[in-house]
Amino acid sequence: MNAIEFHNVSFSYGGSFAIRNLSLTVGEGEFIAVLGHNGSGKSTLARLCNGLLEPDEGWIDIFSLSVGKRRNLFTIRKNVGIVFQNPDNQAVASIVEDDIAFGAENIGLAREEIGRRIDFALKAVGMEAYRHAACSRLSGGQKQRVAIAGVLALDPKVLILDEATAMLDPRGRREVMDIVTRLNREQGRTVVLITHFMEEALRADRAVVMNRGEIVMQGTPSDIFERHEELITYNLALPRIGCICEALKQGGLPVGATLDEEKLAEEIAQCLSRQND
Ligand SMILES: Nc1ncnc2c1ncn2[C@@H]1O[C@H](COP(=O)(O)OP(=O)(O)O)[C@@H](O)[C@H]1O
């Protein structure tokens, strides 16, 4: 079964279209990255997934349930958890465990079940030691992990991260990305990672690039990164290491597209040893 299906969806905030005739299918258990420069429609796409916004045209199904039907919204919102960009805007309670419990309380779960879900969610994001901590004392990365835990307490099948690492330092970013990768690989949750960090997109099974409300590129992350010139036309620049790969290839060293330093070093070594043979 597919987790997410967009069928010819258009949406405008009144004036011009933020999403134009967009079709997209995300399979259950898939990890997809959505790339695109500011204003390309990524957040609108996220909000359409759980009915926070309704399409002007086309339709959306989440696990075969139509988002357009009011009676499906409760189930859909339980199944699609969204973590947003700003770690400081997401806490609703001052203590970590209360914050994680909030959503679970809102869907009317029994006390013991909420307790179990808090345990599970804290463990999943590696924050067991902070159960009684004040949210305000946490680092940005820790706050986002608590935000993810709050969403996980609802046991969603789909996790959408809308630039959830954008305001974090490199360490916080890695913490969050490691957790998200595990939630996908080990728990089989479908992940939609909206990001403008190309290296994060490398962890995905598939990447799509958005521009002006449309999907303009689609493929495996390394396929997409190989299409360097095209990325630039959509205002997406490869990180420095990507440019180095390009330069090496142009210079006659056939390395693959990677944004991982160790992998690149390995590839260079392999190429050189082949050339010396
Ligand atoms: N609440 C809003 N009211 C009016 N226009 C909006 C609103 N939110 C977004 N837009 C516009 O819709 C387009 C897509 O925005 P958005 O989905 O936020 O893109 P992204 O997340 O890729 O930056 C942009 O042109 C933006 O200005």
Ligand SMILES: [Mg+2]
């Ligand atoms: Mg956005």
